[in-house]
Amino acid sequence: MTSPPQLLTDPFLQLPTPTSVRVVWFTEFAGYRHLVSYGENLATTVCAKTTKLSRTREDQQSRVGSQTQDGQVYQHPVQRHIWRHEAEVTSLTPNKNLAYRVTSVREDGQSVSSNVYSLAPTPTPGTPLKILLTSDHQIKPMVAANLQKVVETIGQIDAVWFAGDLANIPDRASEWFDDNRGGAFFPCLQGRAKYEIDCNGTKTSYTGGQIIQHAPMFTCIGNHEVMGRFARKDSLNEEFNDTIPRTVALKLYGENFLKDNSFNTDTYEEIFTLPESPEGGKTYYAVSFGDVRLVVLYATNMWRYVNTDGGKQGKYGEPEVELDNPENWGYGQHIYEPIAKDSQQYNWLVQELNSPEFKQAKYKVVMLHHPPHTLGDNIVPAYTDPVQIIERDEDGNIKAVRYEYPKQADYIIRDLLPLLEAAQVQLVFFGHSHLWNRFCSPSGIHFLETSNVGNSYGAAYKDKKRKNLPPWQNQDYVAIGDPYGLEPVTPTIAPMLDENGQTIPYIASNEITVFSIFDTGTGTISSYRFDTRKPDAEVIKFDEFKLKE
Known part of the structure; x- marks a missing residue:
């Protein structure tokens, strides 16, 4: 027996203006018609614009459907198809609430509607x-x-x-x-x-x-x-942690591949x-x-671990096993937007x-x-760009990479x-x-x-x-x-x-x-x-x- 269609979310309100507000909701079907009914007796309707989320996935650590433990269903990231619907309700009166409801119609003609809620423009x-x-x-x-x-x-x-x-x-x-x-x-x-x-x-x-x-x-x-570098790791957790500064990504990968190889x-x-x-x-x-x-x-900024045990990228240094692989460095708690x-x-x-x-x-x-x-x-270390300090031996080989964050x-x-x-x-x-x-x-x-x-x-x-202090003493x-x-x-x-x-x-x-x-x-x-x-x-x-x- 086929289960009845469902909305993935209830509608929610976004971007109010003095005369309008956006209504947004999600489904797991593309459908062919999505609309908002509003006003007295819900007699006025407006159609929604539909887009598809481009990067939503599930993986080994997801807790979704029948997967209650790691890897039961997903062994690596798999795309999940989700559609977003947005309608702009216009010609609203300030400080006046109106009833509204959303409806989505699937490709097979079955429709599903939300309960009735209220909307208003910017107060x-x-x-x-x-x-x-x-x-x-x-x-x-x-x-x-x-x-x-x-x-x-x-x-x-x-x-x-x-x-x-x-x-x-x-x-x-x-x-x-x-x-x-x-x-x-x-x-x-x-x-x-x-x-x-x-x-x-x-x-x-x-x-x-x-x-x-x-x-x-x-x-x-x-x-x-x-999120970090796209699809470079085999789990979403690892991908999330795999961020590097855009300045570094530019040198390593070039302008055309900048976002997918830094963060987004x-x-x-x-x-x-x-x-x-x-x-x-x-x-x-x-x-x-x-x-x-x-x-x-x-x-x-990027949150990092205090130490580099197990090859983790750290707040204060890089793991020893990756010292010769700068493309695998984390570059400390780098700031995303200056x-x-x-x-x-x-x-x-x-x-x-x-x-x-x-x-x-x-x-x-x-x-x-x-x-x-x-x-x-x-709040520790300071919100500043990490100062990279590379220690080398007499032959020029890297012995350690550490980061300082001057408090001033x-x-x-x-x-x-x-x-x-x-x-x-x-x-x-x-x-x-x-x-x-x-x-x-x-x-x-x-x-x-x-x-x-x-x-x-x-x-x-x-x-x-605090539990996140560096292994050396410093008043910073x-x-x-x-x-x-x-x-x-x-x-x-x-x-x-x-x-x-x-x-x-x-x-x-x-x-x-x-x-x-x-x-x-x-x-x-x-x-x-x-x-x-x-x-x-x-x-x-x-x-x-x-x-x-």
């Missing part, structure tokens, strides 16, 4: 909004619980700001759509997840939250949106319709939404910070993936933050270290990292040192606290306590998940926590602060 200034701040989902264990509690606590969200690391391996299709563990990206954000958390033998199932069917999402690129964000850019800048396209941009001007930066002074992105940012749209906004917010200030591990050359601290201070940015929002902590600069910029969504890697605080690599001297802010309402009963200025937990909400009507940002070990526990608001207008 006008003065409209109070509740915006979810989130990041680093990466198909982690607590994401479904986190997003379910967002909806149960706050109700309908007006927008989502996502500070990078959406999936774990961006070309692995099931991580976006239907990972059989129940916590894929779209199901969690659409209330269709089925993720079980086992706590002392008691299993609780979480569905996530029905959020992006009604609320547009603005995202930025994290290191997990970037193709799947991320094919999935999402985002605002675009002339210089950066979807990778960095600015957008006005209600009272907010949101500036989104492409600030992330942001240093006088780079294209930097110059674009200078223009944006001087634009009328930015200057006239009530709230000025910058979103990026890499942390300017944090207690997390991932950190591009975010040295070049970016002075711009933001001068432009009176009120909030810098970021992720990457999988924890919650916040800081405030002497001039009043708030720095918020609210990425303890699925799991955490700890915080460097008091006697807890700070073991405890924020490397750039800001003190973390203790939560204002209900801080957590350490084992000695003392308050701590962070949450770094694999059982307690955190989300934050920006209420533009009051200018406040509130953070909430939920203990997944106690399914009946209440959601606790533990911190709140207000942005100056």
Whole structure:
């Protein structure tokens, strides 16, 4: 018996303007007709444009269909055929919500429709909004619980700001759509997840939250949106880790083969319709939404292992077995898109910070993936280009390759933050270290990292040192606290306590998940926590602060 046709995702909203919004959804069939019905009695229809994702695949590590262990179905990467449908709904009235539904018709004439949801164009200034701040989902264990509690606590969200690391391996299709563990990206954000958390033998199932069917999402690129050299390795995990700088790829492979032999964000850019800048396209941009001007930066680098055991490419060096093979080097934690002074992105940012749209906004917010200030591990080493040091013997043979990252050359601290201070940015929002902590600069910029969504890697605080320091002593690599001297802010309402009963200025937990909400009507940002070990526990608001207008 043939199963009825299904949509791969519910519809979700993208790229709102003052009079329009895009509706996007995915199927595993090309079909011959895809449309959005909207308005009173869903009487108005608009047809969608269909494209096919070019690089989505499954492999040995996928958890999809009947594959629950490595290699049961797939022994190497295999293309997965997925079609994307996008329709632009136009002639909308500001601040007026309309009902909508999508329908896809297969080649055999069978049709499938979504449930009915609501859409609206960009809200006008003065409209109070509740915006979810989130990041680093990466198909982690607590994401479904986190997003379910967002909806149960706050109700309908007006927008989502996502500070990078959406999936774990961006070309692995099931991580976006239907990972059989129940916590894929779209199901969690659409209330269709089925993720079980086992706590002392008691299993609780979480569905996530029905959020992006009604609320547009603005995202930025994290290191997990970037794939490495295409099809050079025999698994998607290895391909993801196989990135080298474009300058190196240019020398090794030439201009015509540059992208496939360095890194790419193709799947991320094919999935999402985002605002675009002339210089950066979807990778960095600015957008006005209600009272907010949101500036989104492409600030992330390749995450590497601390050591080179087992032939791994390292933060601080190359594996001994590859010293004579520069094409197999990792080149340290190289930066994907320049942001240093006088780079294209930097110059674009200078223009944006001087634009009328930015200057006239009530709230000025910058979103990026890499942390300017944090207690997390991932702020070390400094955000700068690795300085390569090659040691040779007396015959000129390579003995070792290592990398230094001078702290004084950190591009975010040295070049970016002075711009933001001068432009009176009120909030810098970021992720990457999988924890919650916040800081405030002497001039009043708030720095918020609210990425303890699925799991955490700890915080460097008091006697807890970072785990990613180099094997040599150097003051450029700070073991405890924020490397750039800001003190973390203790939560204002209900801080957590350490084992000695003392308050701590962070949450770094694999059982307690955190989300934050920006209420533009009051200018406040509130953070909430939920203990997944106690399914009946209440959601606790533990911190709140207000942005100056």
